[in-house]
Amino acid sequence: MPEQDKRDFEERYNACFVDFGLKIMTGLIIGSMLGGFFLRGYRKWPMYIGAGLGVGMAYSNCENSLNNFLLAMDPKICVIK
Known part of the structure; x- marks a missing residue:
């Protein structure tokens, strides 16, 4: 069983x-290296694809982390009166 993360929302x-x-940054670097190696010239689209993949992975990790925190909260605390 994985250990529970003790970090707060902030x-x-x-x-x-x-x-x-x-x-x-990792996606930009890897995309530019692969684009320079395989295409034998300076092209920008591999960097954009690498950055897009990096944004997608970061968004997915962030969404998962924040949702786990919010769903683990006591629902009685979140009631608006």
Whole structure:
């Protein structure tokens, strides 16, 4: 059974921004390297595809992390009176 994450919402939200930055930069670098190696010239579209994949992965991780936190909360706390 995996250990439960003890971070609060703000820490998870800040981690999402760091994750977005790292995955976008990694996608840009890998896309430019693969585009330069396979296409033998400078093309921009592999960088855009790599950055898009990075954004998609970061969004998915962030959504999963925030949803796990929000769904684990006590529903009685969230009632609007």
